[in-house]
Amino acid sequence: FFALFLTTPAPENPLQLCEFCHLSPPVMDEVPLRDPQELDSTGCLPDGAALGQPQGETLWDLVRNVTPQLFKLGGPISFSYSLQVGMGLVNVIPMGWLGTKELDGASLGQMIVNVTALSVVFGLLQAMETLAPQAYGAGNYYRVGHITQRSLLVSALACIPIVVLWCNIKPVLLALGQDPEVADHASTWLRCWCVGLYPYFVFTVCKNYLQAQGVVLPITGILTCMVAIDAVATYVLIWPLGFGYIGSCLARVLTNVLLAGLSLAYICSASVLPWHPHPKALKCWGGFSCEAFRGWGEYLRLGLPSTAALCMEWWAAEVIIIQAGILGVTELAGSTIAVQAYYILFMLPYGVGIGASTLVGQALGAADPSRAVGVAKVAGVIMGAMSMGLSIVPVAVRRLWAQAYTDDMEVASLVEGMMVIVAAILLFDSLQAVTSGILHGAGLQAWTAIANFVAQWLVGVPLGS
Numbered sequence: 054f055f056a057l058f059l060t061t062p063a064p065e066n067p068l069q070l071c072e073f074c075h076l077s078p079p080v081m082d083e084v085p086l087r088d089p090q091e092l093d094s095t096g097c098l099p100d101g102a103a104l105g106q107p108q109g110e111t112l113w114d115l116v117r118n119v120t121p122q123l124f125k126l127g128g129p130i131s132f133s134y135s136l137q138v139g140m141g142l143v144n145v146i147p148m149g150w151l152g153t154k155e156l157d158g159a160s161l162g163q164m165i166v167n168v169t170a171l172s173v174v175f176g177l178l179q180a181m182e183t184l185a186p187q188a189y190g191a192g193n194y195y196r197v198g199h200i201t202q203r204s205l206l207v208s209a210l211a212c213i214p215i216v217v218l219w220c221n222i223k224p225v226l227l228a229l230g231q232d233p234e235v236a237d238h239a240s241t242w243l244r245c246w247c248v249g250l251y252p253y254f255v256f257t258v259c260k261n262y263l264q265a266q267g268v269v270l271p272i273t274g275i276l277t278c279m280v281a282i283d284a285v286a287t288y289v290l291i292w293p294l295g296f297g298y299i300g301s302c303l304a305r306v307l308t309n310v311l312l313a314g315l316s317l318a319y320i321c322s323a324s325v326l327p328w329h330p331h332p333k334a335l336k337c338w339g340g341f342s343c344e345a346f347r348g349w350g351e352y353l354r355l356g357l358p359s360t361a362a363l364c365m366e367w368w369a370a371e372v373i374i375i376q377a378g379i380l381g382v383t384e385l386a387g388s389t390i391a392v393q394a395y396y397i398l399f400m401l402p403y404g405v406g407i408g409a410s411t412l413v414g415q416a417l418g419a420a421d422p423s424r425a426v427g428v429a430k431v432a433g434v435i436m437g438a439m440s441m442g443l444s445i446v447p448v449a450v451r452r453l454w455a456q457a458y459t460d461d462m463e464v465a466s467l468v469e470g471m472m473v474i475v476a477a478i479l480l481f482d483s484l485q486a487v488t489s490g491i492l493h494g495a496g497l498q499a500w501t502a503i504a505n506f507v508a509q510w511l512v513g514v515p516l517g518s
Contacts, residue, residue: 115424119431123408129269131404133260136276138396140308143284144301147291155298158238161231162302164371165222165239166246170215172367174208174254176360178261180352183496185265186411189337190418197337201262202345203352208254215250219243238298245302249309256309259316264411268331275315283308358498362489362505369509373517387467390458394447395475401443402436402483406490413494429491433484440483444476 141163148159181204188196222243226236260272283304290300323334370392377388409432416425447454451472455465489501 112427115427116431119412119428120435122412123405123432123435126264126267126269126408126411127401127405129273129404130264130407131401133269133273133276134403135397135400136273136280138400140276140280140283140305142393143280143287144305147287147301148298151291151298154232154234155238157232157235158298159242159301161226161235162239162242162246165219165243168364168368168371169218170212170250172364173215173360174211175257176363177207177211177353177356178204178254178257179359179363179493179498180204180356181258181261182264182407182410183355183414183493183498184352185261186414186494187418187496189265190415191420193418194337195339195342196344197262197265198339199342199344199348200352201258201337202341203348204258204261205255206345207349207352207356208258209251212251212254216247219247241299242302245299245306249306252313253309256312256316259313259320262320262337263331263334264407265414266331266334266337267411267415268334271319271331272316275312275319279308279312279315282311355496355498358502359493362498362502365502365505365509369514372514376517383461383463383467386459386461386464387471390455390464390468391471391475394454394472395478398443398446398475398479399482399486402440402479402486405432405436405439406486406488408432408490409487410490410494413491417495425495432487432491436483436487440480443483444480447472447475447479 145156145159145163148156181200184200185197188194188200219240220243223236223240226239227233231239263269263272286304286307287301290296290304291298292300294300296303320334320338323329323332374385374388374392378385409428412428412432413425416422416428451469452465454472455468458468459465485504492498492500
């Protein structure tokens with residue numbers, strides 16, 4: 054699919070461009086197009102959002118200009134996603150100190166959070182990752198705000214069936230044969246998570262809103278502080294305050310609420326604080342508008358394929374872990390430890406992929422498809438080179454990684470062998486992350502859904518079984 058995208062002639066007419074990417078033409082009368090005088094000498098908006106170079110630039114100029122932009126966006130994004138993965142570990146790992154049943158309940162509860170909520174709503178919100186950068190690149194700043202409001206509504210509606218399911222999950226778990234005590238712990242975990250679910254999606258929407266403008270460092274800073282607060286709150290609530298098992302989940306709820314509150318405060322304070330680092334962060338916000346209730350067809354046309362692609366990817370990973378558990382406790386422990394290494398290392402190409410998605414979307418929004426294809430090529434070449442270096446890491450640290458988790462020699466030996474497989478996966482999955490980001494930026498989410506279905510469910514899961 055990546056080869057097809059790169060070899061497709063880039064349409065020069067903006068209307069042909071919209072047809073190529075299966076998008077409706079942007080609503081140009083929502084706000085006047087940007088004034089060329091707004092651009093600085095590098096072709097960027099003053100706040101740092103890249104809009105692209107002239108279509109006549111050489112390949113070397115393209116590489117020289119795009120590479121720093123990719124890492125400027127992708128680096129903080131990769132780090133922020135690593136922090137989000139770490140936040141989940143901070144909440145679950147202490148459960149092992151309380152008991153095996155508590156750890157099993159928290160792990161099961163968090164798996165249900167990932168499968169039934171995060172994979173679904175994150176997929177829907179990927180429509181915003183396509184539409185918002187394109188609107189920003191076209192100079193339709195208020196349209197970015199309207200898309201943001203639409204995303205808040207979509208995520209709110211999606212939370213309703215999720216909360217209903219979680220509040221009634223215990224009979225379902227018992228019917229599936231789960232241990233009654235583990236099922237009780239998992240249902241308690243999920244009922245507590247209900248309070249922090251929507252705030253977490255509000256934070257995600259705020260992150261996408263700033264990301265569409267090329268602003269990524271503030272969210273990374275907020276996440277860094279919140280991981281530390283989450284760790285301290287988890288310890289204090291579990292032991293000194295005596296909340297026990299539920300204390301860890303309460304800490305996560307508190308963290309989610311603070312994430313949403315601080316993100317909103319950062320954006321809203323842009324017009325108030327004279328020393329604000331991004332004083333134009335509110336320029337895309339024209340106030341609440343009825344436009345948020347329009348354009349849902351276009352939004353869901355992008356969001357639903359993204360949801361399908363993300364769910365197929367996440368669910369396949371969970372199925373593989375379940376299959377490992379069927380083989381035995383040692384195999385389950387080894388698979389879990391190796392998968393954690395994969396998740397952490399995968400955040401680097403994933404962040405670069407989101408950076409590529411933003412740059413491609415901005416270029417398409419600015420009616421510069423030639424630059425969009427150029428960005429895609431540069432991102433693919435860079436990630437191809439990086440993936441070879443990244444795949445060396447799990448092989449080099451396989452023994453240290455195993456020893457950090459366990460002193461069981463049988464489990465450690467299994468982990469060392471699986472880390473070689475993790476290296477091979479990273480070699481190819483790094484390219485997948487970047488190409489998926491490119492396709493998302495172009496509004497071609499359906500391609501990623503088809504690719505994930507074929508790779509994960511027609512090849513990967515059956516072979517693993």
